[in-house]
Amino acid sequence: MFSTEQSCWFVRKVICWRAAASIAWAVLLLPPITAVFIILSRFSFLHPIHTISECLSLLTSASAIFSFILLCGVILMVGFLNLEYYTVIPTIACSKIALLGQLLHPRQFVSSVVHCIMGIIVAWCCAITIGGRYETLGYPCIQSDGSPQMCLNEYQLILLLAGAFVGFSHSLLGVIHNMNYVSFHTVQQYKYLRFKGSLPLVVKCSAIQALYSIRNYIVVYFFLGYIPRAWICKTLNLHLTSSAHPLDSIAGLLDLSLFYHLWISATFLLFTWYITLLLFRIFVTEVYSFPVQSSFTEDAHQCLPKVLLTDKQPMILKFLALQDLALLSQHSPSRRCEVFSLSQPGGHPHNWNAISGECLSLLADLTQRLVAYHDTVATNGRAKSLSTGSERKTSSETSVTSGTEDLMSPRPTLLMKTPASVFARSIVGGPQSPLTAPFTPDLDSPFASPALRRLTAPVEQCSPWHGTVQSPHIMRRAPKLWSTSTDSQVNGSFPPSPASVPSPKQEASKPSLLAQFLQNRKEQVKNFLAKRVLIMYLFNKLPEASSQALFADSQAHIWALEGLSYLVQASFSEDHFGVVQTALPSILSCMLVLQEAVDRHFKLPHASSKPVRSTSSIGDSTYKTLRFALRATLKTAIYRITTTFGDHLNAVQMSAEHRKRLQQFLEYKE
């Protein structure tokens, strides 16, 4: 639970109010939903008018008002849980065991328990409103020996337990389907229209989900129903009547009216919760317009460049800022003008520098991540080809520990091929270095982002060809010891001389005897475990999950790409001071490097396979297709720049490799 004192201004001033507004709307929508529920649950075709008058009298009764207050409390709680658990970057479990870990997380456990309790409360309210045989938990009855006592009304019990079960399964499914993930829409619509548009989906989803949950519940109750029944009887000192047959029998459960009431109650429960969730999503993802620059210093931290730059803030703030950037670059010339403007004393393009720098560092970050991922895959192959021991063992070991490669798919052909091709490329790259050197991002210039520096620094230190390489192809060729610990090497004290290259290789090639023994032990254990079916099932990689996890936050990159490319496009006619021109080489090279990395990633197995689309779930599955969206946006962004500038791009300084790549775009051959 967050404390408002520590959270940033944005959460305090915007997110909380948005959440409050969504909860308020959900509470306001509760009376009509309840009225519909009452009518549907009590309707009889034989006496329609009687039903309606009964419903009206029920709506004004004291018990209805009390249960309505309870329901409001539940909605408030659900809204609060939404606010507490929402995320803009989904957590993607890469294997079954990780998913299990998520389900058993204490935080998740708390949520499940709360959902269970809320389910019971809602079910009790439903029991009150449906009335009839569901009204009370106990009723006076006469035992076989003639003494009056309280008996258990199993109908209410089954309804209450159904509520608990549906609440529990809702929270479990929430984890499996990432229901707490809040996605941003590409199509901007007003809140009311968005709500209206998704209402039919919510009705459909809640009805279908309720049907599945009730089916499962009935099966569970049939087998295990006697346990809670006996427990309730014991605690509340109720008795079971011998006359009424118990409900956990086939005859007891084959009651259509009971099934209908269970289903409609579960639908009501899920519908109110889904509506709250939907409203929360709609309100939270609403566009927030940040000022580009402020004339007051106390508001400076709320401006777009500042908001983009700070890292310590909640992700939602960064996402909304990037969304605003993408929209302003597309739609609003006056705000674009502010971005291109120069600072009044000094004449520095601070706004543009901050925005472009942050976008570029985001993109470079993704490039690095992709290269690192590809490296891991390549490492597996290389270790396999170079290892002297049992190759099969090594491959299974590395894939389990690193969790990046499919256990059952060794690909020696692909991996054996890479060193040769890289070698060929590096020979070509060698003599060209004087020609291409001017392009290399100037690390001291204010236009090079920190991430770009990070990206290029290790390469320059490691490679014998000083500063000629920016492509991930060649980065990958650097010795593994360095590329795995890039960050430490940035500040490292290696002199940038080729002479220092061989020494770490030799160190790495002779590990100590003890380490080798431990390594062998570990491999044996893994090998043993890998043969067990359950372990295999739990540890086996879910296909394409690692790819999804890699691109989980790619919505930010998509906006960064859109924002940058639209700004560059607009700069063709709107940038009077030429502030964008200075950054154009770095923007283009950043995009092209990313393009190369993305292309290579999509050549991996499972990366380009489309996920199965599920329409009958309220959980947002946008994150599953983010990598495709990123690929398309990236290509469009490069084309947007090339079509705008056309042949003028030939004047931009660029490495030969990138120029070749860009020529492909200029000729529309990508």
Added chain:
Amino acid sequence: MCSLALFPPPLPSGQTTLCESNNELLSGTSTEDRPKQVRFTAAVITTLCVFCRTAFLDHSETLWMRSAAAWRDGGLTGLLTEITNSHTEVPKWLSVSSGCTLALLRWISSFHGSLFPHLTLSSEDMIAEFSQVLNWSDCVVRAFSWHPHTDKFAVALLDDSIKIYNPKSATTPTLKHRLQRSVAAVQWKPLCASALAVACQNCLLVWHVDPCSLSTRPSSGCAQVLSHPGHSPVTSIAWSPSGSLLVSASPVDTAVMVWDVAAESCVPLQRLGGGGVTFLSWSPDGSHVLASTPSTLFRVWETRMWTCERWPCVKGRCQSGCWSPDGSRLLFTVQGETVIYALTFTDAPGSRLYSVFIHASGDELIMLDLSASVGGEIQSLSWDPRGERLAVLLKGDPQAVDRPAIIAVFKTRTNPIFELLPCGFVQGEPGAEPRLMQFHPNFQHGALLTVCWSTGRITHVPFYFLSTGVPHFGLSGSPLLPRLQERPSAFANQSLFTELIS
């Protein structure tokens, strides 16, 4: 308000319009008559002429197989449609009853109030009714699209295949897909080299045709299938000019679908009334989308927040429409009328909001009467990307022999005032009827109109002129006079329409 009578008379039979040069339309009996300098510059273009009479689809599959496929693709309605369509092979009672059930299902599914007569049509008839192609059902070329940036185009043929022609490459890829049936429209994605969206009977397909690939038959794995229940047949599609979104319309669905193609997700934009959406056109600046409905109503969507304005027509449904290059002016035609209406969207400074006119007051609607000796109702409109030539495909009169379908071309100017001047008629070989037309998106020397004829021939008619809006850097080899666009005095009193600055 003036009429087509001010046009130069149509060509005598046997003459073919070749091009516009020196401000007049040149004609000839064959390509040999073409003036030398014209042939020189049009050389690249004329090589693209194709004959498209290819083999027709043969019904070799059994009824059972087709029914299974229809069930798989289109569900119950698909199965019923298949049974209804193959009435020669099934018992009469079955086809009749399935037809009735289908009609009933359609009526029920369109629960939006009144019963719209177009919902009783079969999907093929519906596409033919609402397509921009004249007589779509027997037309050899069913859809045509130029790539927005390069010299290549896609042609959808009667046998449900799509061919891609590129003068720079020797291969012509043929696209075929199991779901690619009754293609109503194709369009290339802007700011992309490879993506081609296809509106089919049951779904939308987005092909990714690698321009560097040498394969002549891209596999169906290259196509993304986008479908939404209740959204078929798709009769119109439009990409946003920024290439990020795709909108699609179906006459049975009241919602316009906005697709995020890469994510394969869609947002339905539902508005009651109209009974469906038949035609979509995205303005070149990306700010508005025209969506016409089968009833006497069309909408103009604003694409920032996706709100819409209703524009009721008086007489019939909006048949076709096109936008001026700057997106400020919309020309549209109404079925049953022989006039072109213009609608102006003014710009508030800084934003793309427009001042809302009073609907149907008549003042802002500029009328242009085309009911002359030639012509008739208007099938489609096309405006060249520079906003200097407007082509109007007139349906003609099927009963009258002397009134064939014909293309009338106007010279237009949008700045400083909106002007229309007569240019002439574009005619083909004897017996050939224009079916479909589109302007080349970036022709260097003026405008290039591509016309698909009923004979299956596709021809390109260049209009050579110097654009008034674009600065000129010496057009080498151009035979044009420098002051070509200067309006001749003969035309000064013939002006069809001149907007008054108010």
